[in-house]
Amino acid sequence: MTKTPNISRNDFVKGVVGLLGGVMGALVGVPAIGYILAPALRKSSAEAWIPLGPLTNYPVGAPVLFNFTRSKVNGWEKSTNSYGVFVFRKNESETVVLSNVCTHLSCRVNWNEVAQEYICPCHDAKFNSDGQVVSGPPPRPLEVYESKLEDGNLFIHFVKG
């Protein structure tokens, strides 16, 4: 036997068995784990610009409720959710679009013409026309949608469902 970095037959077999075992384990294990984790790792983006129609549809000075639906596919099931936003034109050039979901426990708020406030029917929370909390339990103001105007049409940036 020539002088080479010697490795005993026993160690060689052990090494090969370990290596092949590792490869086979990975071949079985990786698909198995990937299969289980697949839905959790999927990034679902619901992002879209939602058209709310011509800006001239909305009067200046009073919030108007706009409803829309978004559908989402989870696995083999398609579900449709509806959303409501208040479009409030403060003046000719300034528009605020607010979500109607109360930041307390997700009830839907209504615009009260007399009080000039958004009032949540669940726990009597009150928000002013900018969505700031006036009174009640909500931890933060109503969510504001990013909006833009294109050819006189109003769009809001819908990010998540």
Add this chain to the structure above:
Amino acid sequence: MANKIFTWLDERLGLQTIYNTTLDRKIPKVNWFFTLGSASGFLFIMQGVTGIFLTMYYVPTPDHAYDSIQYIMNEVAFGWLIRGIHHWGASLMVLIVFCHMLRTFYFAAYKYPRELTWMTGVVLFLVTLGMGFTGYLLPWNQRAYWATTVGTEIAGTVPFVGDFLNNVLRGGSDLSALTLSRFFSAHIWFLPAVLGAIIGVHIYMVIRLGIAGIPDKED
């Protein structure tokens, strides 16, 4: 250290004895045909494991069964692989179990004292076919639907009790949601439970009685 742990466990579990009686037992001179039983057992385990994985996404209702399989095939990572193995493994299992039976028959290994091993083996073969029959409906596509229509119709041709059998298989007179859910239930609970239990008895007898060698001219 590893040795110490093994000795501790072995003293309590008798691992060495289990190893000696199952894997290190004496057998006559055999050939490759004698590996078919182990192959059947391996396929049973493989079908079991991939089947368990499939239930994570598969839904046995007429409105979702087909879509859930489309989801497995197209959306889930390696879903195509898991289902592919289950699909092809099913055909292979029927084939291998059948070859195992042929080998036992041609080598006359069913004779005294192994008659019971043979009889349980026959049941295992029939249940394997039952697994194939019930599993075939689950994709809920045209082929599945019509194959089961024909299959249950065949049961309907049995004299006197045919109609009754047909209704029992279908869960009513039509092939419906009830058929799908009872085939699913049979496929993942009833039949595998029967298979597992009888495989236990079968293997126990193989180990207890030893296996028959290749018959020579005297036999």
